[in-house]
Amino acid sequence: MTDEQLDAARSTLEYHEEKFGYSNVQFHKGFLEKLDQIPQLKDASFDLIISNCVINLCQDKEAVLRHCTRLLKPGGEMYFSDVYANRRVPQVLKDDQVMWGECLSGALYWNDFENLARKVGFVDPRLVEDAPITIESADVQRAMDEAGQQDLSFYSATYRLWNMPTPKLEPHCEDYGxxxxxxxxxxxxxxxxxxxxxxxxxxxxxxxxxxxxxxxxxxxxxxxxxxxxGDFSTHFGIFDGCGTSMPYDDPFGKKPGSTGKDGSTKGSCC
The missing domain is CATH 3.40.5.100 (Ribosomal Protein L9; domain 1)
Structure with missing residues (x-):
């Protein structure tokens, strides 16, 4: 984010305050990995954090997520979209500048992301929607082919992460009736x-x-x-259907997590 971009945003602030009826809008410059260096952002002061396809460009994704857990109120939510992969992106593709420009090189393997989210306190990441990303750039496809990564797939996915650490949220979906x-x-x-x-x-x-x-x-x-x-007084075991397969849909039906012919979704949860 440049100073010029911030100046442009601030120049329209009054217009948007009048149009949408909210005056509590501020713009601050900083790095996502160093949100603690922005003094206006107080601990446990946000009900909701929204991000759209930017965390994949950050080098220290764990730091970003840790700051979000710190800034959210108890019961607060992080709602965000980003790019993920069906496997870990090899270093040769992480170093490819064209793929960085396409927001692909920094994509996390989906299971690494979900485990990272749990590690920082987002115990039960919830997938809202996902869609496969079609590779339209010949340069990107060539780089993937040369790296022997023809089966590497990317997805655009939206998640909800709730700031409700253990014991409020459990590692798996449990049935209490x-x-x-x-x-x-x-x-x-x-x-x-x-x-x-x-x-x-x-x-x-x-x-x-x-x-x-x-x-x-x-x-x-x-x-x-x-x-x-109901309440939590009686435990009936694991909630039926709680799985660990790849949660993203594959339109070709070749990967775990794809929608089967019967309409079921492997890896779906309660």
């Missing part, structure tokens, strides 16, 4: 609301959920939009 009912009162979502790729809540319909999903809804800003049934 709980259920929730969406009230249909979130603006623009009168018929239903999507929490993540495997949790769509139809208005006024009882839906069984695992303990983690129950907690994400009850101990966050979403609490008033749901009715909650």
């Amino acid at each position: 709980q259920a929730v009912i969406y009230k249909g009162d979130i603006p623009r979502y009168p018929s239903g609301w999507l929490l993540d790729k495997h949790h769509y809540f139809e208005t006024n319909r009882i839906k069984t959920v695992c303990g983690n999903t129950y907690t994400m809804l009850k101990d966050s800003l979403l609490e008033n939009h749901f009715d909650f049934l």
Whole structure:
């Protein structure tokens, strides 16, 4: 981010305050890996952090995620989109400048990302949506071919990460016989609301959920939009269907996590 870009953003601040009705907008210059050097960003002061396809360009991704857990309030959420890979990107491609420019070289292997998220305190990363990235650059395809990485695939994926560390969230989806009912009162979502790729809540319909999903809804800003049934007094074992395969859909049906002919999704969770 350059000073010129910040000046351009600040020049439109008054217009956007009037148009959208919010005056609590500020722009600060800094590095994502060094958010602690921006004094205006206080610990536990954010309800929501949004990022769009930039963390893959950071060298120290763990530092970025750690700062986000520090800045979020308890029950706060990090909602962001980025680029991920179906396997670890080899060093020869990480050093390729064209692939860096295409936001591919810095893509994390999806399982490394999810494990990193858990390591810093985002215990149960939730995938909201994903789509395969088509390689349209001849230079990028040539680099991948020369590196023997024809089966390397990239995906655009959106995640929700909740700042609810253990013991509130458990490492796996556990069954406590709980259920929730969406009230249909979130603006623009009168018929239903999507929490993540495997949790769509139809208005006024009882839906069984695992303990983690129950907690994400009850101990966050979403609490008033749901009715909650059950508690944590009885444990019934692992929640059926909680898997560890690659969660992204493959349109060709060749990779784990793809949608099968029966419409099921391998690796789906409660």
